[in-house]
Amino acid sequence: MAARRAESMDLSEIPPSTTTISTVAVQAGRAKIVLAVLRSSEWVRVRVHQMEPDLMDVGSNLEEALQLQREHEQLIARLKSKEDEVHQLLRTIDAQADQNRSQVDVHNAMADTLAEAWKDLNDKLAYRGTLLEQSVGFHQSAQDLASSMEQAQKNFSKVPLATDVETAQRLLDQHLDMKNSILETSKATLDMGQSLLDQIKEMGMHADFANLHATTAACYGIEHLLELLHDRRRHLEELWNQRKIRLEHCLQLCQLDQEVNKILEWYRGVGNNYLQNTELGNSYLEAQHIQQDHNQFEAHAREVQESMLGLLRTADGLLRRASVDAEGIRQRLIAVDREAESFSNRLDNRRKNITMAVAFFRLAETALNKLGEVEFQLNNMDLPRNSAELAEQHSRLSQAIVDYSTEATHEGRLLLERVSSTDQGADGVRRKMDELLTKCTLLESLCKARRAEAWQRSQEYLTYQEKYNSLQTWLLQIGQNIVSRHNSMGTSLASAKDFLEVHEQLDEDIRDKNAELSALSAAASRLVQSGDQAGQQAADKARDIEHQFQRLQRVVETRIQLALMYVSFHRLAQQLSSNLDALEHIVRSETEDLQEITDTAVQNLREMFSNTRHIFDDLNLKGNEFLQNASMITDDSSLDMRGPVQTVERILSDSRFSSVVNYWEAWEQHVISSKQFKSQWHQFVQEARR
Structure with missing residues (x-):
């Protein structure tokens, strides 16, 4: 088809012995076409004498493309009205053939040639209509893409960051959806432009020399627009990535803030409620159960502490990036860390109190059992009242009373010194101490012979x-x-x-x-x-x-x-x-975008x-x-x-320190190299844009 269209326009093959038997001129706005119907001894052809704009001119923007399309459609409509003139020529040729039977074959060939030439012309104009339709579609898509990218760029700077996890996640999802949408539109637009460009180049390969400049100009215009779209998309991708990093960091900050609040609530709720319970038990068995419960709670508290340390590391990682301001979260984490330290000290104090209570009740109950044996001996001693043997036994048992009770009473006094005098949780310890001291006083009062002997000294x-x-x-x-x-x-x-x-x-x-x-x-x-x-x-x-x-x-x-x-x-x-x-x-975690780590963070x-x-x-x-x-x-x-x-x-x-030193030195060198590359690349881009 392209070869046939080119054939109808190739004037180099038209011999000079031709006669213009008719001229057809059509104009619609700036669009104009002048056709010459040429005749030789054996054929009749239609030659495009003048066409404005050029066949390859498809417009450099949407407005031009639409204008060219409207004018082309009007031109086609008006040209169609000229078909009667062509048909009249065909009828004239047919009539001549009837009058001159000896030239009937020649006249029939002329009629066929004229009909074919007219059809080729209409095919060519229809093809231009297709190009213009593609051009309008391409420029419309390019304009929509440019508008979308401009709106996206405005959103990047105007839409504020979120302050809660739900909003942060929604903004990030919207950002990704917007990016995917624009990328899809961009791909479709670039594909349309490339298709239009390929068709113009294909048509230009069969055009005569006079159309080469128009082909080159049309290709340049489309290629220039494609390059502009490429550049703008690349620039927008940089902004996309920057915005994406900010949104991801914002989401991380909100999640971090959420986790920080959970830990704070745990310390102020579960932790404080637990520590408000100062119960130390009433016996060795009860104290042991309290100790077991405390050990379980302390294990859970260590898990919370580990979670908090992880949050601190996450906050430090975010602070190392230039794209976010996590200082507020960091300050809150410091406050949580202080609260955790205070809680840890109180928890440790509680652990020591429980440990001492377990030891005290064990010693006190052992002492009371031993004192019970002493009491049994005192109540069942069958010796003369004033005998030296009775005095000796009473003296021995009196010392045994002291020996059995001293460690328990010492442990009890130390424990009671640690707790508040109004602490009801230690009432069981106080009662056990009173029971022990009362028992010692009672037994000591039974050792009368020892005191009688003592008065002799x-x-x-x-x-x-x-x-x-x-x-x-x-x-x-x-x-x-x-x-x-x-x-x-x-x-x-x-x-x-x-x-x-x-x-x-x-x-x-x-x-x-x-x-x-x-x-x-x-x-x-x-x-x-x-x-x-x-x-x-x-x-x-x-x-x-x-x-x-x-x-x-x-x-x-x-x-x-x-x-x-x-x-x-x-x-x-x-x-x-x-x-x-x-x-x-x-x-291990900071392995990407190392050039984005701030110099201050590197120094820290x-x-x-x-x-x-x-x-x-x-x-x-x-x-x-x-x-x-x-x-x-x-x-x-x-x-x-x-x-x-x-x-x-x-x-x-x-050897862990040595291993981490090696990791650190390699990582530090990687950061330096990344920052140098970023600086050199930025300088290269700046110079390329000049």
């Missing part, structure tokens, strides 16, 4: 003996017993802190005994001066117990020094682990890494110091250092 000796027995009982039942029972620092920060707290309290109690030791020494000196036969023995016993207290104090002080180092080591280990977790999270991360290295160095110093001091202990055979030493050695030998 001097008042000075009685004073001395009372002081000595009190100190001796405290030393054995409290001091040495605590040192013996609390003989390991454990393998965690919590156990190390408990160990330290117990020994700091014991150290304080030992110092409080100095006044009693001085009073005992003075009482022994008075016995010696009075010439009492037991004076020298009393002085020797006073010196001996003073030496035992001094040794106990040295052991406790050494333990405190070790525990301080051990607690400090564990705190450093926790800080190091937390920092390594944060750095590892960063280098470098400071964090530097701080982590300092913590690592301090950890090694503190750990080695602890190991060195632990190896020098010689006067504390009951202290078990195997667990703590192995824990310190294991932490010091951990």
Whole structure:
């Protein structure tokens, strides 16, 4: 078809011996076509003498394309009205054939040629109509696309970010839907433009030389518009991605805010409600059940704490991006962190109270059982009332009463000192203490023979003996017993802190005994001066117990020094682990769009890494110091250092720090490279647009 259309326009094949037998001129607006009907001896052809606009001119915008289409349709309609003239020519040729039978074949050929030429002309004009229809469709689609992109760009800058999860998700969905819609429209528009361009080029390949310029101009106009659409879409894609990142970060912030509120509500609701319950039980069994429930709650509280740490890392990640302002969320997270720390301290205090309550009820119930045995012996003792044997038995049982009850009453007093005097949760402890003390008082009153024997001794000796027995009982039942029972620092920060707290309290109690030791020494000196036969023995016993207290104090002080180092080591280990977790999270999660991380964020991360290295160095110093001091202990055979030493050695030998350092250095270099590439690319784009 294109070859035939080109044939009808190829004037190079028309011999010069032709005659114009008719001219057809049609005009519609700026559109104009002048046709010449040419005749030679053997054929009749229709030649386009003049056509405006050119066949290839399809308009450079929608308005032009529509105008050309309207004018073309009018031109076709008017040209159709000229068909009668062509038909008249055909009738004339037929009439001539009838008059001259010898030329009938020639005339028939002329008629066929004229009819074919007219048909080719109409096909050509119909093809132009198709091009114009495609041009209108393409320009209309391009205009709609441009309008959509302009509206989208306005939305990017005008539509505010959301403040809740539902709205943030809806805005993000709308943004993605808008992008997909525009991309689909863009693809359809570009396909239409490319199809129009291909058809013009195809038609131009069969046009004569005079139409080459028009073909080139038409192609250039469409290609230029396609390039503009490409450029605008690329620019919009950059804005799309920026907006998408902002919307995604906004959604993350809203979700983060939602999770923060949940944690705050948990601390202020579930957490506070739990801690308002200060019940410590009425017996050993009840206290154990309370302890089991507390352990379960504490495990859940640790999960909440881990969730909060995860939120902190997420907030830090968002703050590293230039596209969002998460400072408000960060401040709220800091507030949550403070509340969590306060809650953790209160929870730890509750744990210690429950632990002490369990220990107290166990000791108190054991003591009451033992005192019941003493009571049975006192009530069933068949000895003469004033006999030395009865006095000796009463003295022994009186000391047993003190021995059995001292540790329990000491634990109870420490516990009651920790809680408020108005705390009803400790009423069970108070009742058990009253029961124990009442039982001791009752049994002590039954030891009458001991008191009768005591009156036979001097008042000075009685004073001395009372002081000595009190100190001796405290030393054995409290001091040495605590040192013996609390003989390991454990393998965690919590156990190390408990160990330290117990020994700091014991150290304080030992110092409080100095006044009693001085009073005992003075009482022994008075016995010696009075010439009492037991004076020298009393002085020797006073010196001996003073030496035992001094040794106990040295052991406790050494333990405190070790525990301080051990607690400090564990705190450093926790800080190091937390920092390594944060750095590892960063280098593993921040793998895309590294060039978008702000310089301030990079600097903060470098400071964090530097701080982590300092913590690592301090950890090694503190750990080695602890190991060195632990190896020098010689006067504390009951202290078990195997667990703590192995824990310190294991932490010091951990290679995680080295691994994270390697990850960090590679990640930092990647960030630097990404930022350099972004800078170079931006410079390249700026220069390309000049």
